[in-house]
Amino acid sequence: VNSPLPQPRLGDRSLFPSLEAHAYLAHAAISPASLAVRRAVTELANDYERRGVRAFPTWNDQRAQLRTRLGQLINAHAEDIALTAGTTRGISDLALCFPWRRGDRIVCFRGEFPANVTPWQRAAELFGLDVVWLDAIRYVRDTEEGLHELDQTLKGGGVRLVAVSAVQFQTGLFMPLRQIGELCRTRGAALAVDAIQACGAVPVDVQAWQADYVTCGAHKWLMGLEGCGFLWVHPERVAELQPHTAGWLSHEAGADFLSKGRGLLKYDRPLKKSAAVFEGSTSSAIGYAALAASLELLQTIGVPAIFAHLQAYLDGLEHALVERGFKSLRSATAEGRSGSLCTEAPTGTSVTALHASLMQQGIVTSMPDGYLRFAPHWPNCLDEVPMVLEAIDTALAARS
Numbered sequence: 141v142n143s144p145l146p147q148p149r150l151g152d153r154s155l156f157p158s159l160e161a162h163a164y165l166a167h168a169a170i171s172p173a174s175l176a177v178r179r180a181v182t183e184l185a186n187d188y189e190r191r192g193v194r195a196f197p198t199w200n201d202q203r204a205q206l207r208t209r210l211g212q213l214i215n216a217h218a219e220d221i222a223l224t225a226g227t228t229r230g231i232s233d234l235a236l237c238f239p240w241r242r243g244d245r246i247v248c249f250r251g252e253f254p255a256n257v258t259p260w261q262r263a264a265e266l267f268g269l270d271v272v273w274l275d276a277i278r279y280v281r282d283t284e285e286g287l288h289e290l291d292q293t294l295k296g297g298g299v300r301l302v303a304v305s306a307v308q309f310q311t312g313l314f315m316p317l318r319q320i321g322e323l324c325r326t327r328g329a330a331l332a333v334d335a336i337q338a339c340g341a342v343p344v345d346v347q348a349w350q351a352d353y354v355t356c357g358a359h360k361w362l363m364g365l366e367g368c369g370f371l372w373v374h375p376e377r378v379a380e381l382q383p384h385t386a387g388w389l390s391h392e393a394g395a396d397f398l399s400k401g402r403g404l405l406k407y408d409r410p411l412k413k414s415a416a417v418f419e420g421s422t423s424s425a426i427g428y429a430a431l432a433a434s435l436e437l438l439q440t441i442g443v444p445a446i447f448a449h450l451q452a453y454l455d456g457l458e459h460a461l462v463e464r465g466f467k468s469l470r471s472a473t474a475e476g477r478s479g480s481l482c483t484e485a486p487t488g489t490s491v492t493a494l495h496a497s498l499m500q501q502g503i504v505t506s507m508p509d510g511y512l513r514f515a516p517h518w519p520n521c522l523d524e525v526p527m528v529l530e531a532i533d534t535a536l537a538a539r540s
């Protein structure tokens with residue numbers, strides 16, 4: 141019988157007893173697994189070990205609960221959410237199934253993580269579309285300037301879709317999605333948001349953003365495992381998607397031939413008219429069990445409380461880093477902030493050497509595109525900050 145696990149509490153690592161790092165600050169890259177995640181994975185494997193196919197309904201039912209939890213996380217209905225094999229898979233499905241017309245334009249941002257670019261480029265090639273490039277960094281310098289440029293582009297006509305990450309992986313900037321959504325609505329473009337750098341750390345509200353599509357993966361701020369995620373489709377958008385990526389489970393009653401007797405094996409069953417059309421095959425049972433477990437922890441604490449905790453942690457760190465010659469890319473205002481503090485290393489300092497030295501000292505950070513990124517999460521204790529700074533001082537001293 142499993143003993144009860146510790147309750148999740150802000151600043152408490154009890155659910156991560158084997159984590160080696162003294163300070164783990166790479167949640168924007170890959171999160172460590174909690175005891176709850178490990179237990180869920182073991183339970184699933186044990187169940188399939190004992191029962192094989194008979195275990196399937198149990199975990200299939202659990203996935204229904206997972207969709208409900210994800211709906212609560214992003215302010216959406218469970219039936220508009222498809223579980224996917226990760227962010228890229230969700231974006232690729234959208235890019236291939238969007239009702240494109242030759243010559244349509246897609247707005248992409250330079251500085252985005254390639255997961256939110258490559259599928260749009262492939263769609264452009266396949267369907268004869270134009271990719272229009274804007275600069276995400278403009279929003280770091282001046283939100284209004286960025287929005288103005290976007291509006292001018294939309295006014296130019298022909299833009300069918302704007303693809304943007306809620307939080308930029310390079311700078312940690314939370315994009316002004318309410319305003320971007322408003323512009324898209326006014327100018328008749330769809331809004332597709334990659335939310336992997338936001339969900340779990342920043343309150344997410346797909347209604348407030350007026351988004352049409354949102355994709356996400358489990359292994360960063362949701363603290364699940366790699367290889368799974370979800371896609372939310374606005375219910376009014378689902379009918380127009382062309383189900384080019386449908387699979388055997390995309391059909392209505394598509395699995396009946398496996399449990400309801402002879403004569404049900406058909407290839408012309410209608411395709412589902414909901415986000416479930418994107419769940420076309422058997423999928424990562426382990427990944428979803430892990431995600432359900434980590435999400436329960438997150439939602440026990442609550443994302444607004446997590447966001448506040450992260451800001452308190454990063455406030456202390458940012459100030460001290462700037463004093464040491466780092467340049468912070470963190471937004472000056474709360475609306476532009478996320479769980480990541482991205483910095484440029486002081487002049488004359490090699491960021492790779494700094495990152496390696498910190499790693500050696502047990503401070504795990506990440507280094508997207510040469511920025512040093514500090515990304516704590518709910519288990520990080522505010523008391524860690526002096527230790528992180530001490531390690532930075534040691535690393536900086538080693539330069540000379």
Ligand SMILES: Cc1ncc(COP(=O)(O)O)c(C=O)c1O
Binds near residue numbers: 226305307309
């Ligand atoms: C903005 C963004 N999108 C997507 C990904 C990854 O996508 P996937 O879940 O497909 O691996 C990352 C990081 O790995 C990211 O930072």
